[in-house]
Amino acid sequence: MTEQKRVVVIGGGIAGLTAAYRLQQNGAQDVNVQLVEASERLGGKIQTVRKDGFTIERGPDSFLARKESATRLANDVGLKDKLTPNGTGQSYILVNNKLHPMPSGSYMGIPTRIRPFLFSGLFSPLGKARAAMDLIKSTKSVDEDQSLGLFFRRRLGNQVVENLIEPLLSGIYAGSIDELSLEATFPHFYDLEQEHGSLIKGLRKTTTVSKRKKGEKKPSMFRTLQGGLESLVEAVESKLEPGTVLKGTKVDHIERKQDHYHIMLSDGSVMEADSIIMAVPHFAAQRMLSQYDFLEPFKETNATSVANVAMAFDESAIKKDIDGTGFVVSRNSDFRITACTWTHKKWPNSTPDGKVLLRCYVGKPTDQEVVDYSDEEIVEIALKDLNQTMNITEKPEFSIVTRWHDSMPQYKVGHKDRLNGIEEQLQRELPGVYLAGGSYRGIGLPDCIDQGEAAVAKVLNYLS
Ligand SMILES: Cc1cc2nc3c(=O)[nH]c(=O)nc-3n(C[C@H](O)[C@H](O)[C@H](O)COP(=O)(O)OP(=O)(O)OC[C@H]3O[C@@H](n4cnc5c(N)ncnc54)[C@H](O)[C@@H]3O)c2cc1C
Ligand SMILES: Cc1c2[nH]c(c1CCC(=O)O)Cc1[nH]c(c(CCC(=O)O)c1C)Cc1[nH]c(c(CCC(=O)O)c1C)Cc1[nH]c(c(C)c1CCC(=O)O)C2
Structure with a gap:
């Protein structure tokens, strides 16, 4: 040149x-x-609010550590010392209005260890038996793309899809599992099926979700930056x-x-x-x-719209807390929120001592109108849902609602x-x-x- x-x-x-x-x-x-x-x-979608000692994300709160380019970029611009792993703790799935611990040894909802699944309250004996069919069910090779829903329902059955895989995927793509493309989201799963004849067998052979010793901490998957992603x-x-x-x-x-x-x-x-x-x-x-x-x-x-509300409380306002970092909601629950993060536990640096920071998400693909409700209405919806599993006695000290229109490309x-x-x-x-x-x-x-x-x-x- x-x-x-x-x-x-x-x-x-x-x-x-x-x-x-x-x-x-x-x-x-x-x-x-x-x-x-x-x-x-x-x-763009990265936006941090710093207020009263809180660090509040309006958009993404972190990135996956195993995808290396974000860490590399942060290092290159001098932020190496600011990289922060998430606080690890139990995460949950809300099914039929009850919180169930995410079964350990699962990768995106697919079992890599059998025992935690056998003991999980997320599935009926029939649902568990159906998922185990993955081990013997014949594979189906297709030339064309297929939906995530079709693929996972065939391999693991409806129950595992609805109570585990679907809520997890909604917490990434905010879309409908029966429309999302397998090839564009998790092509790896198709290859595993083809190569190993079974998703469970394939994952057991290829992932390092290793068995932890008692008391050993869960490895942290996510990273953020001190002071927020902004x-x-x-x-x-x-x-x-x-x-x-x-x-x-x-x-x-x-x-x-x-x-x-x-x-x-x-x-x-x-x-x-x-x-x-x-x-x-x-x-x-x-x-x-x-x-x-x-x-x-x-x-x-299309791109779906979502909104979220961050709510700050004094510790004393939470009478019944849950030991964990967050939950996603299955579609068969009455909840209108789609997920909640206990931000003060997932990201302890985000919250001053003695305070609690919760972030709730709304805007299922079938409930897009909620995104344009008023701030007060969204706060009310979040508190009503949360109070079914927790006991929050006071209004938040402050709340920040963020609406993201047409922001989650499908x-x-x-x-x-x-x-x-x-x-x-x-x-x-x-x-x-x-x-x-x-x-x-x-x-x-x-x-x-x-x-x-x-x-x-x-x-x-x-x-x-
Ligand atoms: C609520 C939410 C939570 C998320 N959580 C996570 C998460 O935890 N982890 C994760 O990894 N990802 C997460 N994501 C996804 C991630 O945030 C986005 O995919 C990513 O930030 C998109 O970056 P981008 O640069 O492609 O686009 P954008 O951030 O959308 O930036 C596009 C820019 O283009 C500008 N623009 C548009 N039109 C024009 C024009 N005509 N002329 C000039 N400029 C224009 C816009 O103003 C904008 O600044 C989340 C997304 C949302 C919405
Ligand atoms: C349990 C949970 C999830 N996601 C969420 C929770 C709630 C509780 C908590 O914060 O812990 C929160 C969340 N995160 C995201 C959404 C959708 C957007 C919205 O509704 O605002 C929601 C509702 C985007 C996302 N959440 C994530 C991404 C990035 C995915 C990527 O980099 O490929 C996005 C856009 C990361 C994520 N998110 C989740 C998983 C399993 C993963 C990693 C996937 C993998 O291993 O490949 C599930």
């Missing part, structure tokens, strides 16, 4: 931020990087060269010119680019390129094929334009970071 090439990153969530940062690190003086963000702040956003932003970021400016439209692109901005100006990373949700990407039919399938990919059956098709066309019609972020190839923060980094590699390859 001789003259400086102009790369524009659209969207300042974690995918776009990572892309801009890595471009400046790896592309050095050969590229000029601009990041355009519609809102007045960076971070400190990652702040640290990455501080590493960007001055003048890189344009906030409060929306990209309205993109047009291809001979060998470069024109990017129409909401302030009426036009930005020129040789290459573009679109780190925005799929529906925003589609709108920017609405003249191209091949992005139309993105219009059909990877429906066929997602991967549709996306591959769109990206092929994109390469043909708009060379040098790439997609990255939670709408595409993984919703977790590390997946979004991976996609930002992968897009950088593609851009640098394209420009050379």
Whole structure:
């Protein structure tokens, strides 16, 4: 590359931020990087509120440690000392209005050890027998994608799906298990079935969910940063060269010119680019390129809305507590909340001594209207549900409600094929334009970071 090439990153969530940062690190003086963000702040769904000594997450509260890119990014921007593992404790599933401990030795709800399942109150003897059929049931190879629901129901039966797998998956994708794609979410499970003839056998052979000795602590799976996840956003932003970021400016439209692109901005100006990373949700990407039919399938990919409420209490307000870090709710319960995190136990640093911080989630796929209830109504719903298992005698000292509209993209059956098709066309019609972020190839923060980094590699390859 001789003259400086102009790369524009659209969207300042974690995918776009990572892309801009890595471009400046790896592309050095050969590229000029601009990041355009519609809102007045960076971070997108990562948003931390620091109030009265509490650290409160409005969006994600942590990332999975085994997906390494988030830890690596945190290390690279100087936050190594701030990485914090979750406090481990019992987590629960609420089934038929009663809390049941998550059976130990399970991976995403699939047994890798038989004993904890045999003794779990989550399933009837018939349900347990049906799950054990997985050990002998013939495998079914299919050429096409299938829903998570179909796959797991066939292997393990309805009860294990409804009382364990479904609530856990809802706590990740906030969607309907009978619509979500196996290939786009957990392709690994299909491979296990094919290779080992059984999910349980396959997992027992390949996972390291080892038996713990008595008194030995559960390993912690998640990480956050002291001061909240927004400190990652702040640290990455501080590493960007001055003048890189344009906030409060929306990209309205993109047009291809001979060998470069024109990017129409909401302030009426036009930005020129040789290459573009679109780190925005799929529906925003589609709108920017609405003249191209091949992005139309993105219009059909919906994203569900969710809301959550963080509630701070004095310890004394909780008369009957539960020893644990959180629970998810099965669909066969009367509860309207979908999950609750005992944040003060999962993240002890988040809460001052003597206080309690609970975070409840609402917005089942079949209960989307609750997201637009008033703050007071959402608090009331959360307290009413919590009081069925706990005894909370006072109103919260304060509460913070966050609504996330169209924020959980649904990877429906066929997602991967549709996306591959769109990206092929994109390469043909708009060379040098790439997609990255939670709408595409993984919703977790590390997946979004991976996609930002992968897009950088593609851009640098394209420009050379
Ligand atoms: C409530 C909730 C809880 C979650 N919990 C977890 C968790 O615990 N762990 C985990 O790993 N993941 C979690 N996730 C998922 C994770 O937060 C997201 O997948 C991830 O943050 C998405 O990052 P992104 O950069 O792809 O997109 P976003 O964060 O959505 O960023 C996109 C950015 O693009 C901007 N933008 C949009 N349109 C335009 C435009 N036209 N022009 C310019 N800019 C534009 C937006 O303003 C935004 O800043 C959670 C998500 C939600 C909603
Ligand atoms: C038990 C529980 C879960 N999730 C949650 C609980 C409640 C109690 C608690 O906080 O402990 C909370 C939660 N986390 C997430 C949601 C959905 C969004 C919402 O409703 O706000 C909800 C309701 C997103 C998520 N929660 C998680 C992700 C990231 C997943 C990833 O990186 O692939 C997201 C978007 C992580 C998560 N979340 C869960 C599991 C088993 C995993 C790891 C999955 C794995 O091992 O691959 C279940």
